[in-house]
Amino acid sequence: MIRLADVHLDAVRAHGEADYPYECCGLLIGGFGVESTKTVLETVPISNAREESEKRNRFLITPEELLKGEKVAREKKMDILGFYHSHPDHPADPSQFDLDHAWPMYSYIIVSVNQGRSGDLRSWELREDRSSFDPEPILEGD
Ligand SMILES: [Zn+2]
Numbered sequence: 032m033i034r035l036a037d038v039h040l041d042a043v044r045a046h047g048e049a050d051y052p053y054e055c056c057g058l059l060i061g062g063f064g065v066e067s068t069k070t071v072l073e074t075v076p077i078s079n080a081r082e083e084s085e086k087r088n089r090f091l092i093t094p095e096e097l098l099k100g101e102k103v104a105r106e107k108k109m110d111i112l113g114f115y116h117s118h119p120d121h122p123a124d125p126s127q128f129d130l131d132h133a134w135p136m137y138s139y140i141i142v143s144v145n146q147g148r149s150g151d152l153r154s155w156e157l158r159e160d161r162s163s164f165d166p167e168p169i170l171e172g173d
Contacts, residue, residue: 033059033069033112033138033154034170042074044149047117047142056092056116058100059138060109068170069112069138075100113138113154120144123151125164133157138167 039059046055061072077096092100092114104111114137118126123143125133133139135157142152155164 032066032168032170033071033140034064034172035059035071036172039071039074040152040171042076043115043140043142043152046074046076046115047119047144047149048147050117051144051147052119054117054119056114058092058104059112059115059140060100060104060107061112062109063112071112072109073107074115075103111137113140115140115142117142117144117149120146123153125155130157130161130164133161133164135159135161139164140169 043057046057049055055076057077058075059069059071060075061070064070077092077100100111116139118141121143123141125139125141129139129141137157139155139157140152141155143150152169154167154169156167157164
């Protein structure tokens with residue numbers, strides 16, 4: 032389960048709309064609570080590292096960006112809980128590319144952005160055998 036305040040959900044949606052028709056991506060940082068419930072305390076927008084021609088249906092966080100994110104999280108005494116990205120004009124379901132590039136344990140939040148407006152927002156977790164994603168419940172709160 033992952034807990035996000037409205038301000039974080041709004042930030043993810045706003046980033047998705049701002050980068051439309053391209054995918055946005057960013058980090059979710061915060062802490063782990065009881066029964067590994069993740070609590071997001073901050074969203075960190077990350078530049079999109081892909082080539083212009085590939086910017087529509089993929090997302091990628093470079094190792095450099097991940098390192099930078101880890102440093103930010105560490106300085107705030109937080110952990111990286113996962114990543115968010117947008118799916119312009121596509122559902123908030125993980126793509127094969129997402130599956131191929133995911134790591135276990137992290138949350139993957141996907142927001143669907145249709146015609147420039149954010150719609151469905153879902154969180155996913157990679158199965159331990161990496162065969163597919165399972166939906167992760169989102170707890171909205173302040
Ligand atoms: Zn995706």
